[in-house]
Amino acid sequence: MAKRKWKDIDLSAYIDGELGPEKAQALETRLAQDPDLRERLEEIKEVSDLVRAVPMREPPRNYLLTAAMVAEPKPEPAPARSRGGLLRLPMWAMRLATSVTAAAFVVVLSLNLFQQGLSPRGMMSEQADAPPPEALMLEREVSPTAEVAETKVSLVHDMARQHGYPLKCSMQEV
Amino acid sequence: MNETWDEEALVDAAQRGNLDAFNELILHYQTQVYNLAHSIMHDPAAADDATQEAFISAYKALDQFRGGSFRSWLLRIVTNACYDELRRRKRRPQVSWDDFGDLEKEANPHLADGGPEPEDTLEQDELRGLLDQTIAQLPEHQRTALVLVDRMGLAYKEAAQVMNVRLGTVKSRVARARREMRELLLENRELLPSRYRLRDS
Numbered sequence: 001m002a003k004r005k006w007k008d009i010d011l012s013a014y015i016d017g018e019l020g021p022e023k024a025q026a027l028e029t030r031l032a033q034d035p036d037l038r039e040r041l042e043e044i045k046e047v048s049d050l051v052r053a054v055p056m057r058e059p060p061r062n063y064l065l066t067a068a069m070v071a072e073p074k075p076e077p078a079p080a081r082s083r084g085g086l087l088r089l090p091m092w093a094m095r096l097a098t099s100v101t102a103a104a105f106v107v108v109l110s111l112n113l114f115q116q117g118l119s120p121r122g123m124m125s126e127q128a129d130a131p132p133p134e135a136l137m138l139e140r141e142v143s144p145t146a147e148v149a150e151t152k153v154s155l156v157h158d159m160a161r162q163h164g165y166p167l168k169c170s171m172q173e174v
Numbered sequence: 175m176n177e178t179w180d181e182e183a184l185v186d187a188a189q190r191g192n193l194d195a196f197n198e199l200i201l202h203y204q205t206q207v208y209n210l211a212h213s214i215m216h217d218p219a220a221a222d223d224a225t226q227e228a229f230i231s232a233y234k235a236l237d238q239f240r241g242g243s244f245r246s247w248l249l250r251i252v253t254n255a256c257y258d259e260l261r262r263r264k265r266r267p268q269v270s271w272d273d274f275g276d277l278e279k280e281a282n283p284h285l286a287d288g289g290p291e292p293e294d295t296l297e298q299d300e301l302r303g304l305l306d307q308t309i310a311q312l313p314e315h316q317r318t319a320l321v322l323v324d325r326m327g328l329a330y331k332e333a334a335q336v337m338n339v340r341l342g343t344v345k346s347r348v349a350r351a352r353r354e355m356r357e358l359l360l361e362n363r364e365l366l367p368s369r370y371r372l373r374d375s
Binding site for chain 2: 007008009011012013016018042043044046047048050051052053054055056057058059060061062063064065066067069070
């Protein structure tokens with residue numbers, strides 16, 4: 001019967017008492033007859049003994065925990081109340097803002113064209129013919145298209161306030 | 175281990191939010207946790223951070239502990255934390271304070287232990303330093319296996335739980351680590367204190 005070849009992994013496990021009783025017994029029988037195998041076992045055991053000879057280090061401090069150290073981080077503030085909240089707006093607000101902006105742009109553009117008209121007068125010396133600012137304001141206030149724009153703007157403000165999301169929306173001269 | 179030590183009761187209390195109970199567990203295991211972190215990281219400051227972080231993570235994850243060996247569970251947390259940190263460092267290499275040698279002691283001589291140190295302690299410090307350096311040269315997983323089994327005295331089964339590998343893997347890692355350690359130590363045989371010097375085969 002061929003002799004079993006004992007590997008380092010077996011010898012190492014034997015040193016730790018992890019080889020299992022049957023294998024351990026077989027190894028012991030062989031060790032009694034084989035000085036080279038005993039030498040190999042000693043080499044491995046020497047290293048293990050050396051590592052075990054050094055006691056563990058003392059930790060530099062205690063690692064006791066305080067309530068503050070394990071406190072859960074505060075939940076993120078609601079997007080509406082946070083700075084830069086516009087980036088966290090829900091989809092409905094984004095869509096609303098986009099459509100209202102587009103509508104307001106069209107209204108204001110129409111208003112501007114309406115006021116200037118397509119007549120040569122509107123294209124000629126604008127400064128000379130332009131009415132004083134007060135008159136322009138009055139003219140715009142009574143314009144039905146301006147009223148539509150104002151209604152849209154106010155709708156945005158109302159809905160934004162209702163849902164707690166700050167949205168900036170205003171009429172601008174073009 | 176003292177007579178009143180009841181790990182199960184402490185873990186149970188800690189799971190119900192009793193921080194004092196968890197702190198008792200910390201006091202009991204901090205030496206092992208720190209030593210394992212130190213062996214893996216080979217950097218006292220990093221080991222200190224990893225130990226603290228591991229205890230905080232463990233406390234927050236207590237509801238995930240489903241019984242068994244609390245020590246294995248704890249050591250696994252610190253092992254994983256250390257591996258993560260090592261991987262992070264490989265991506266972004268750092269300079270360790272250890273690389274500056276004993277500058278702190280030189281700059282602050284008053285902090286050093288004034289009295290003459292016993293010969294045994296010096297010898298052990300010397301040996302520990304050499305062993306630490308040698309262990310640090312082993313591949314990561316062999317290093318952890320060797321420290322868990324030889325320095326901390328864990329059984330293979332518990333070491334396997336810590337490393338989340340099979341028993342056979344622990345067996346082979348420990349055996350290969352010991353063989354490798356021997357080769358490395360023989361290269362520096364003359365540096366070992368005479369009483370611990372390995373026989374050259």
